[in-house]
Amino acid sequence: MADIELNAISKRFADVTAVDSMSLQVSDGRFVVLLGPTGAGKTTTLRLISGLETPEEGSVHIGGRDVTSESPAQRNVAMVFQQYSLYPHLTVRQNLEFPLKSPVLKTPSGEIKNKVQEVAEVLQISHKLSNKATELSGGEMQRVSIGRALVRSPSVFLMDEPLSSLDAKLRADLRIELKRLQSELGATMLYVTHDQVEAMTLATEVGVLDEGQLVQFGTPREVYEDPNSIYVATRLGLPRINTLPSDLFGAAPTGASTIGLRPEHIKFGEGKECTVTRVEHLGDQTRLHVELEGHRLITLADVNSAVGVGDALKVAPKNPLYFDADGQRIRH
Amino acid sequence: MSYSITEPSSRQKTVAGFLVITYSLVTLIPLLWVFITGFKTPPDSISYPPKVFFTPSLEGYVNLFTTRTRVTPEQLEALPPPANFAEEIVRNRKMVIAGPSKFGERFMNSVIIGFGSTFLSIFLGTLAAYGFSRFKVPLKDDLLFFILSTRMMPPIAVAIPIFLMYRKLGLSDTHLGMILLYTAVNISLAVWLLKGFIDEIPREYEEAALIDGYTRFQAFYKVVLPQAATGIASTAIFCLIFAWNEYAFAVLLTSGNAQTAPPFIPTIIGVGGLDWPAVAAGATLFLLPVLIFTIFLRKHLLRGITFGAVRK
Numbered sequence: 001m002a003d004i005e006l007n008a009i010s011k012r013f014a015d016v017t018a019v020d021s022m023s024l025q026v027s028d029g030r031f032v033v034l035l036g037p038t039g040a041g042k043t044t045t046l047r048l049i050s051g052l053e054t055p056e057e058g059s060v061h062i063g064g065r066d067v068t069s070e071s072p073a074q075r076n077v078a079m080v081f082q083q084y085s086l087y088p089h090l091t092v093r094q095n096l097e098f099p100l101k102s103p104v105l106k107t108p109s110g111e112i113k114n115k116v117q118e119v120a121e122v123l124q125i126s127h128k129l130s131n132k133a134t135e136l137s138g139g140e141m142q143r144v145s146i147g148r149a150l151v152r153s154p155s156v157f158l159m160d161e162p163l164s165s166l167d168a169k170l171r172a173d174l175r176i177e178l179k180r181l182q183s184e185l186g187a188t189m190l191y192v193t194h195d196q197v198e199a200m201t202l203a204t205e206v207g208v209l210d211e212g213q214l215v216q217f218g219t220p221r222e223v224y225e226d227p228n229s230i231y232v233a234t235r236l237g238l239p240r241i242n243t244l245p246s247d248l249f250g251a252a253p254t255g256a257s258t259i260g261l262r263p264e265h266i267k268f269g270e271g272k273e274c275t276v277t278r279v280e281h282l283g284d285q286t287r288l289h290v291e292l293e294g295h296r297l298i299t300l301a302d303v304n305s306a307v308g309v310g311d312a313l314k315v316a317p318k319n320p321l322y323f324d325a326d327g328q329r330i331r332h
Numbered sequence: 333m334s335y336s337i338t339e340p341s342s343r344q345k346t347v348a349g350f351l352v353i354t355y356s357l358v359t360l361i362p363l364l365w366v367f368i369t370g371f372k373t374p375p376d377s378i379s380y381p382p383k384v385f386f387t388p389s390l391e392g393y394v395n396l397f398t399t400r401t402r403v404t405p406e407q408l409e410a411l412p413p414p415a416n417f418a419e420e421i422v423r424n425r426k427m428v429i430a431g432p433s434k435f436g437e438r439f440m441n442s443v444i445i446g447f448g449s450t451f452l453s454i455f456l457g458t459l460a461a462y463g464f465s466r467f468k469v470p471l472k473d474d475l476l477f478f479i480l481s482t483r484m485m486p487p488i489a490v491a492i493p494i495f496l497m498y499r500k501l502g503l504s505d506t507h508l509g510m511i512l513l514y515t516a517v518n519i520s521l522a523v524w525l526l527k528g529f530i531d532e533i534p535r536e537y538e539e540a541a542l543i544d545g546y547t548r549f550q551a552f553y554k555v556v557l558p559q560a561a562t563g564i565a566s567t568a569i570f571c572l573i574f575a576w577n578e579y580a581f582a583v584l585l586t587s588g589n590a591q592t593a594p595p596f597i598p599t600i601i602g603v604g605g606l607d608w609p610a611v612a613a614g615a616t617l618f619l620l621p622v623l624i625f626t627i628f629l630r631k632h633l634l635r636g637i638t639f640g641a642v643r644k
Binding site: 050051052071072073076077078079081083085087088089098099102103104105148152 | 534536537539540541542543544545546547550555558559
């Protein structure tokens, strides 16, 4: 296993700057999740690390070695693709053997057999080994593609939204499995997603990306509780953080133009009067949509709350987050 | 009564089946006639009204593969008894076998040139199609148009320049010359067809192979080629059919050494009168390689598009 270091890498496609002078440090054995919407440069970052793309500027180091000009094969990284990318003309076993038989690894056949068996058992696909890769369900395909990354014991694992095409239950199951595998192997993992639940549950560190730049990096808690900007604050947290004019509740720090209120920043029973416009019972939580002087707010109520549409409530901020006109956080 | 919109009714199926069988019969009757004529005797083959029922004979095939000379009845008497069935058939016509005909040789020429040019077209076409499909080629669209434009006139329109060029280069009546010529005609078709097939194969497979430790060429060989098998097979059949059946250039550019079967078969007519059974026998044998090749590759043709393990 090894660490990954990106030094101010940039990548442009025609007029679009996909990755803009990004620096990132992934320490050995860490599970780093890159979070961002489509087009933020997450996948390009992974492809730059894997060697499928080469940066115009900057350098990539894996395990202390400068690999910027090396081919993907030389870098010894494993990558799991969003679309599985299992070789359709091969069986599950042949898919798992494929990296081991490569000219880079040239594994002896006895060892190949053991490793494939071992990985198949870990991922519970032993009974499917002789199936064609196309004869599997989505969950099984993604297990095989994770298996293909596991068999070769690479220096780092790169995962490009591996769970996004699976249904909710499988996604939850595989999420737990991935986390377990990673801690058992002590593997360095760089994982890309737009799903904040994956980021919060899997990551030791989260990197939030915006237009090719790394805007914040820290533990999930740090990023959630202490966001640098409105952009970062809106990436984490369900329901999303409410943003309102900063003077709505009275005095605000100088320079502040927006106040950010997560559900835990809203105190009931005092402050401004507002009206409940909708109540959503989600089972484990109850969401209240309220209207406050022409602004809409979404917050959480007690699960057993008897609040109904049309009810009047009083709300006040509690340790809210303030942002300036550019959306940057104002700390005080 | 229950019915399904997507499933045709049994009556529709019967009508469809009837139409397909009728159409097949109409198209197959000429081929069947050629096949049957090959087993007639020369008098039966030209009798009027045409004979549908007749005693089959191998005379056409014997005549196809041999040259014969007429002998006097006295000479025929003096000969030892015929050593095999071919000699017996020939002697019934008061002739003896003088030697083998050129058919075998011409047929082999067709095999060498047809399969040789098909292999070369597919080999070059696959590499070119892969390059056009995957890499940034300067002026890609223009180049693809130029390649296609070689097909915008009948190839025979350039017969005279090619004839003169081949004479200068010493390629006239050589196997290499014919292979190159048919490859040149086929390659535009091969590049365009194969590019379409390769475009359909997601790049993710190669990227996965690159990360799994393979070089670009190994990824092409191990991952792209097996998946392009369907396209390669159907393209190969098209190329072979053209090269196998080509007549005009073969007449113009070959006469002896590299002559293919198409220009040779009609010359049988002139050898010993209108020997239709021999011509029909030659045509029947000439059909076989393409038929066998197509049956051999049928598995790939029918398999159609693989539903890949990539989710779109």
